[in-house]
Amino acid sequence: MGNALKVVGNCCLVFLAILGAVVSLALGYYHFFVKEITIGVNYIDNQVGLDIVDIINSEDLTEEEKNEMQDRYFLEVNYYSNDNNNGIMLQELKINYFTDFNLLSSGYRSSGMQYLGDYQGLPLDIWDGNSEISFMKIGNNDRYYGTSDECVQIANNYVDKSFNYYDFTNGINWNGITNNNGSIATELKRTTEFIIKIDDRAFSIKLDKYFDKDVGDVRNIFGIGWKVGEKYNRYYYTFGSLFQSCMKAVRTNSAGYGDYYITVDLSSLFSIKEYDLENKKFKEDNVTDIIKSYAVLKFHYDENGARNSSQSMFGIIDNNSKYDIEEETVDTTYWQERMTYNLDEKAKYNGKDIFVYRYSEVYGGYFVSLNLDVKQIFQEMPRAKVNIIFDLNSDYLKENNINIVGLDYNAFADFEIDTITFKGENQTIYLLDSALYNSNLKTLKYSAGISFVMADNSINSEYEEVQL
Amino acid sequence: MKWYWYIICVILVLLGVFCGIQLYREVKAESYVNGSIDISNKFSQESFKYTNTSVVFYHDIYDETDTYLFEADCLKVDDFNGLTNTYQVVLNDYILLGSEINAGSIFTNVNLDFYDTYGEIIKSVDMQISIKFLSDKTQLTLATSGNENASFLEQYFSNNGIRLYVNEIL
Numbered sequence: 001m002g003n004a005l006k007v008v009g010n011c012c013l014v015f016l017a018i019l020g021a022v023v024s025l026a027l028g029y030y031h032f033f034v035k036e037i038t039i040g041v042n043y044i045d046n047q048v049g050l051d052i053v054d055i056i057n058s059e060d061l062t063e064e065e066k067n068e069m070q071d072r073y074f075l076e077v078n079y080y081s082n083d084n085n086n087g088i089m090l091q092e093l094k095i096n097y098f099t100d101f102n103l104l105s106s107g108y109r110s111s112g113m114q115y116l117g118d119y120q121g122l123p124l125d126i127w128d129g130n131s132e133i134s135f136m137k138i139g140n141n142d143r144y145y146g147t148s149d150e151c152v153q154i155a156n157n158y159v160d161k162s163f164n165y166y167d168f169t170n171g172i173n174w175n176g177i178t179n180n181n182g183s184i185a186t187e188l189k190r191t192t193e194f195i196i197k198i199d200d201r202a203f204s205i206k207l208d209k210y211f212d213k214d215v216g217d218v219r220n221i222f223g224i225g226w227k228v229g230e231k232y233n234r235y236y237y238t239f240g241s242l243f244q245s246c247m248k249a250v251r252t253n254s255a256g257y258g259d260y261y262i263t264v265d266l267s268s269l270f271s272i273k274e275y276d277l278e279n280k281k282f283k284e285d286n287v288t289d290i291i292k293s294y295a296v297l298k299f300h301y302d303e304n305g306a307r308n309s310s311q312s313m314f315g316i317i318d319n320n321s322k323y324d325i326e327e328e329t330v331d332t333t334y335w336q337e338r339m340t341y342n343l344d345e346k347a348k349y350n351g352k353d354i355f356v357y358r359y360s361e362v363y364g365g366y367f368v369s370l371n372l373d374v375k376q377i378f379q380e381m382p383r384a385k386v387n388i389i390f391d392l393n394s395d396y397l398k399e400n401n402i403n404i405v406g407l408d409y410n411a412f413a414d415f416e417i418d419t420i421t422f423k424g425e426n427q428t429i430y431l432l433d434s435a436l437y438n439s440n441l442k443t444l445k446y447s448a449g450i451s452f453v454m455a456d457n458s459i460n461s462e463y464e465e466v467q468l
Numbered sequence: 469m470k471w472y473w474y475i476i477c478v479i480l481v482l483l484g485v486f487c488g489i490q491l492y493r494e495v496k497a498e499s500y501v502n503g504s505i506d507i508s509n510k511f512s513q514e515s516f517k518y519t520n521t522s523v524v525f526y527h528d529i530y531d532e533t534d535t536y537l538f539e540a541d542c543l544k545v546d547d548f549n550g551l552t553n554t555y556q557v558v559l560n561d562y563i564l565l566g567s568e569i570n571a572g573s574i575f576t577n578v579n580l581d582f583y584d585t586y587g588e589i590i591k592s593v594d595m596q597i598s599i600k601f602l603s604d605k606t607q608l609t610l611a612t613s614g615n616e617n618a619s620f621l622e623q624y625f626s627n628n629g630i631r632l633y634v635n636e637i638l
Contacts, residue, residue: 010469017477020484027487027494035494043503086526199503257541261507274502287497296507310522310626330619334590337624339562340579347565350637351554354565381562385581 040288042272044205044295047072047096047197049105072096072108074196075264077299078313079250080306081257087305087325091115092313093243094168097194101202101275107195110168111186113243116318121240123211124158125233126151144212146234155210155236156190163240166314173314188239195275202275204282205293209269210236237269245269250299257303266293338385340418341378346396349374357402363430365405375415385418392424392450406430407458413437421445423468431458512544516599516634518608523625525610525618536618538610545634548572548601554637559597560628574599574634582620593617599634608632 048056048070056066078092094112098104126146146155159165165177167185176185186192193206212232249264272293273282285291300313309316309323317323347354354374357366368390378384391397392404406429412420413434420441422429426449436459445466446452518540525536548555550569557564557576567576575598582591594617598609612618 013474013477013481016484017480020480020482020487023484023491024480024487027491030491030494038497038499040499041501043501043505045503045505045507084526086528201502203502255509255511258543260509263505263507287493288499294505296505304524304526307524307526308622310622311524326615330616332619332623333584334582334620334623335585335587336583338581338583340581340592341565342579343565349563349565350556377563384562 037289038287040285040291042198042203042291042293044074044196044198044266044293046070046296047074047098049098049103049108050197050200051104051106071298073261073296073298075246075295075297076112076313077246077250077297077301078311079247079299080302080304080311081251082305083303084305087307088317089117090306090312090317091117091119091243091247093246094313095188095194097196097205098202099195101195103195103197103200103202108169109186111188112166112168112173112314113163113188113239114166114312114314114317115163115243119162119240119244119247121160121162121238121244123235123241124155124238125235126154144232144234145215146236151234155238158236158238159187159189160238160240163243164316164319166316168314173316175316175319190236190238198272198274204273204275205266205270206273207237207239207242207269208271210234211268242269246297246299249297250301253299253301257301259298259300262297262299263294264297266295267291336383338383339381340385340387342387342389344389344391345394345402349377356408357404358408360405363405365403367406367408367411367430367432368404369408369411370415378415384416386416387419387421388412388417389421390423392422392427404429406432406453407435409433409435410437411435412439414439416440417442419443419445421468422450423447425449427451428453431455433457435459436461510543512546513542514546515636516542516545516548516601516606516632518542518632519630520625521629522622523610523630524622525612527615527618534613534615536612536615538608540608542606542608544604545601545606548634550574556635556637557597557599558631558633558635560631564597572601580621580624582624591616591620593620595621597632 052069055061056069061069074096076094076096078090078094080087080090082089092112092114094110096108096110098107099109100107159177164175165185165188166173166175174185177183177187190206190208193204196203196205212234215231215233246264249262253260253262270293271284272291273284275281276283302311306312306317307325309321311317312323315321322329343354345353345355349371352371354371355368356371357368359366378386390404397404409432411432414437417436417439418441420436420443422445424447428451429446431452431454433455434457435455437457438460440461441459441463442461443464443466445468447468523538525538527534527536549571550573551571555567555569555574557567557574559578562578564576564578567574575596578595578597580593580595581589582593584590593612596609596611598607598611600607610621612621
């Protein structure tokens with residue numbers, strides 16, 4: 001009985017082993033003779049949160065606010081070339097991503113790097129010489145340098161110190177890189193994995209690619225050399241490589257200076273993994289033969305040099321938010337600004353006079369008032385400061401046969417005026433009821449020969465009189 | 469069976485399992501496209517619009533007029549014609565009255581008063597805006613005189629951004 005079971009067990013094992021061998025052969029056959037190439041393409045478009053779509057559709061937002069919220073691309077470049085030689089050359093790269101796979105605006109985060117000058121970096125080369133020879137392939141003598149665990153660790157932890165690094169959270173940019181003493185910022189190195197949105201799904205993206213360059217295995221005797229095998233050195237791409245490539249792309253764009261979008265191929269730099277909602281894991285695609293990843297790069301390319309920190313996409317230059325190449329800066333502290341309007345008889349709005357004239361036979365002249373449309377417009381510009389100037393002898397009024405005798409009923413009522421000026425010769429100006437009521441007039445200027453006759457309630461503010 | 473045959477069999481079985489999974493994945497593998505890219509660069513615009521978060525004025529050291537300039541090349545504007553159409557210039561929600569509108573250009577002046585916390589004017593700044601609608605681009609120039617004026621304007625635009633529009637009145 002025992003032997004019978006053993007025989008059956010052995011038979012099963014042998015059967016399974018044969019099956020395993022057949023499957024292995026089938027895989028080999030399929031892989032090398034049957035399989036057709038599969039290509040995967042990832043398009044990395046706008047990185048706005050999934051919740052922002054509803055907000056953008058809201059009617060409460062202006063078009064400008066909508067545009068600001070809509071524009072969030074994975075890669076953004078700000079490049080001040082200083083071709084006009086009026087500042088410093090400034091190169092900046094920002095990466096916009098999410099902190100979690102929910103892809104909501106609450107998970108927004110951006111990290112970026114800044115270089116003052118023209119960055120001339122190269123892929124990271126960690127040559128470990130003959131001490132770290134590793135035979136990567138079976139059956140030939142190809143040798144790869146820079147592949148040891150130690151080299152990989154160096155490459156993965158490499159952060160180029162020639163850059164300033166900034167993070168962006170909650171509307172504020174800051175630098176939290178503290179080199180050897182730990183960091184509270186996102187370090188842009190090969191092990192850094194970002195979460196991005198593709199097709200409204202979460203993916204992770206990591207800059208972990210490299211390339212191998214044949215450095216030749218040459219023997220040399222008495223000056224005569226010959227190649228005896230393949231010898232490679234492994235070059236690791238870093239964020240400096242990405243930075244340099246992006247800057248070159250911007251510098252060589254055919255449209256020249258301005259704000260544009262291009263689509264860049266990130267396949268040789270980044271690996272992408274899709275988030276599996278069921279298993280809650282990012283799954284690697286090691287079946288597809290060719291994976292291409294394209295991303296939108298939004299850039300600003302300027303012929304000027306950067307002069308102060310407001311031109312940086314981080315609002316900071318060289319870790320200084322007050323950066324300015326001018327040595328002596330002006331104290332520009334102020335409370336409020338007001339746009340000053342000096343309206344005279346020639347002023348027009350949409351091609352029409354802003355003042356309306358009504359002829360009075362009793363007074364033998366015209367009473368002036370403000371066009372109601374203009375009044376309405378100024379009420380929508382609360383910081384506007386309006387000065388009104390009437391030159392009673394102006395050519396414009398003469399040509400149009402308008403002799404102004406005063407301000408009409410409600411002419412400027414409920415309309416804020418800072419200063420009103422009457423220029424002319426001996427003349428009486430009549431201010432009819434409510435002409436300047438609630439105008440908050442501060443100054444009344446007039447020529448020496450001008451006098452005023454004011455209705456009792458023509459004006460209700462205290463003002464200063466100035467004779468010209 | 470010898471003991472090493474067991475080991476070989478187990479290895480073959482494990483190899484078969486691994487290869488089976490890989491074979492399944494390779495057979496099932498299909499080409500795919502994730503997402504799409506929807507961008508288009510604009511090389512012209514229907515009406516003039518310039519927006520930015522800041523403005524920086526530059527002074528040419530060889531210029532003796534103490535003029536500080538901000539210049540920007542913007543997209544070409546389709547069909548601007550100041551002779552036949554009526555336009556309105558708007559800067560940061562302020563409608564600029566008194567603009568000189570020519571066939572292919574606009575010139576306008578603005579005056580900004582800056583107040584301190586006591587309500588007193590500490591700086592009054594004039595700025596000239598020039599917009600030239602050329603055949604291949606639009607040239608925008610903001611000009612003021614003196615470093616102080618330029619600094620106050622830079623501060624203003626840093627606080628408020630710049631939103632400059634030229635709208636056709638229909």
